[in-house]
Amino acid sequence: MMINKYKHIIWDWNGTLLDDTEFCVGIMNGMLTRRMMSNISKSYYKRIFTFPIRKYYEKIGLPIDDEQFVLLSKEFIYEYELNRLTCGIFEGAEEVLQTIIELGLSQSILSAYSQNTLEEIVAHFGLTKYFSKIKGLDNIYASSKIELGKQLMSELGLLKGEALLIGDTLHDKEAAEAIGADCVLIANGHQDKTVLASSGIEVFDSITHFKNQYFKD
Ligand SMILES: [Mg+2]
Incomplete structure (x- = not known):
């Protein structure tokens, strides 16, 4: 089994374990409607979504000077928190988490989501028990997971190549490279398969496809 190459699995949360892409498109369309701007489709969103979030707002045509960006971020987070x-x-997803534990590997979450809300929502779905660490950002302007990921690797005592990071965006791939983890991407979240495939690393259509590949004998 390919999964046995690793000691530890690092999961991204939004768009990888949590299915929140359509939800985010809906929030953005509300924000656009309030500004008399055209709404976007899910497939368009998946082609333009990127980190830092500021770049994504810019691609949509929203104003991104410091003041406006803070307001937009707050508006988005408010709506997100309200109905998350x-x-x-x-x-x-849960079946895969369970199987990984049974194989004797440990798991963590590395997310650009805020720490408190992340812990709370993971608990809401009854998933806390699967993770030895849950690591989120301590501000709402989600910029980079790289520093956070380095802390995680060192706290877990993981060396290069011992962890596999599973994510749904090119930022996950970038973070994985920076922290010395291998990476696979799942195209069921916030970025389009074509965008993800441009990175040259393995892309799966769903968690189940990943499982079928990595857990076979
Ligand atoms: Mg994600």
């Missing part, structure tokens, strides 16, 4: 529990976990 209407999102669900991806089909097959």
